[in-house]
Amino acid sequence: MTSFRFAVNVTPKPGILDPQGRAVEGSLGHLGISGVSGVRVGRRVELTVDAADMESARVVVERLAGELLSNPLIEAYEIEPLGAASSIVGVAGVGVAGQA
Amino acid sequence: MAVRIGVVVFPGSNCDRDTLHALDLAGAEAVSLWHEQATLGGVAAVVLPGGFAYGDYLRAGAIARFSPIMRAVAAFAAGGGLVLGICNGFQVLAEAGLVPGALLRNACLRFVGREVAIVPARLDTAFTHALASRSPLRMPVAHGEGCYYADDATLDALEPNHTRIRRVVWQ
Numbered sequence: 001m002t003s004f005r006f007a008v009n010v011t012p013k014p015g016i017l018d019p020q021g022r023a024v025e026g027s028l029g030h031l032g033i034s035g036v037s038g039v040r041v042g043r044r045v046e047l048t049v050d051a052a053d054m055e056s057a058r059v060v061v062e063r064l065a066g067e068l069l070s071n072p073l074i075e076a077y078e079i080e081p082l083g084a085a086s087s088i089v090g091v092a093g094v095g096v097a098g099q100a
Numbered sequence: 101m102a103v104r105i106g107v108v109v110f111p112g113s114n115c116d117r118d119t120l121h122a123l124d125l126a127g128a129e130a131v132s133l134w135h136e137q138a139t140l141g142g143v144a145a146v147v148l149p150g151g152f153a154y155g156d157y158l159r160a161g162a163i164a165r166f167s168p169i170m171r172a173v174a175a176f177a178a179g180g181g182l183v184l185g186i187c188n189g190f191q192v193l194a195e196a197g198l199v200p201g202a203l204l205r206n207a208c209l210r211f212v213g214r215e216v217a218i219v220p221a222r223l224d225t226a227f228t229h230a231l232a233s234r235s236p237l238r239m240p241v242a243h244g245e246g247c248y249y250a251d252d253a254t255l256d257a258l259e260p261n262h263t264r265i266r267r268v269v270w271q
Contacts, residue, residue, distance in 0.1 A: 017247065019205045043158075068166070071159055071195065073202040074249060 001050045004057040005082040010070045011042035045069050046082065054081070102129040106143035108173070108189070110135045110153035110164045115186065119149040135167040145182035145226075146173055148189025150242075160188060160203060160245045161195035170196055182226050187243060200258065201250030206243070213242040221259075 012018040020041035028036050047064075051057035061079050070077040105128045109116045116132065123130035133140060135153075140146060153164035164170065170192070177183045177198050185193040193199045206212055217236035220228045231237075250258070 016249065017204055017207055019207055019209050019247075023209050068162060069158065071162070071202050073251075074204060 001052060002057075004049050004051060004054060006047055006049065006057070006061045007080040007082055008045045008047070008061065008065045008069050009042060009078045009080060010045070010065075010075050011040055011077075013074055013076050016074050042075070102127055103144045104129045104131060104142070105145045105147060106131050106133040106140055107147045107149055108133045108135060108169055109149075110151070110167060110192075112152040112155050113149050113188070114151035115149040115188075116151070119147055119186065123147070133169060135164070135169050138168045138172055140169075140172050140176055145184070146176060148173075148183070148185040148192050150187030150189060153188055153192055156188070156245075159191075159195065161192035164192045165195040174198060184227065187241070191245065200254045201248055203243075203245045204247040204249050205245050207247050211242070211244045212246060213240075215239065216241050 012021070018040050021039040024041060025037065025039040028034070047061070049057040049060050051060060058079065058081075065077045065079060066072060105123050107116050107119045107123070107130060109132050120130040120132065131141065131143065133143070133146070153161060157163060173183060174196060183193065183198065185191075185199070190199070191203050194202055215238050218239050219236050220231060220234050223229060223231055223234060
């Protein structure tokens, strides 16, 4: 078994009302920023899958993304492989130790 | 004999006691159904109460949908059983696909807590047959994700004239 690290990026489908995006866009004036539009707010879920190979790991992530992490009626998702999971441990370690 | 009605309790449900009390007042024998149960214990109807099941993480109802009891609720509904979802319970039913469509964050960007007038579309259902007329019912609502969405094909299937179903579903 190998560990594979993925990110699943979930965004509102085109045409679906996104009040969060609208709120963010509406606040830009307060920052003195102009010329920014089309703000859409989604979520990013990172996870590790233990599987025999990349292909079977991806099957698991596809199912998870389609059934739980997104609602296919209103959201689209995109799976992003992040490489070997072992490389993430160091990042977590830094966070725990409080060393930025 | 009083009719037995089950109230599903998820971690984060917070209107389950109110619902049990209301059902008692209405003359039913109200029983709690824990979300980890795989059966409904022979109840005649099921109510999914309001609250924040599983903290509403990901999306309201998204995680609750996979509770063991929801498989039993889906089978019960498929067999013609009566299921009522109130507030967060309705969001759970939508996520589970037991009612069509989905609930988005409120378009007004605010949490909405107020009374609304709901006009029953039909008086020949188990939930509305005791009403004398189709005059508006005053109902409290409290939600952050109450903006009902379904594509046109779904709305057409529910009712060719979309306006009424929108009014009934969530005002």
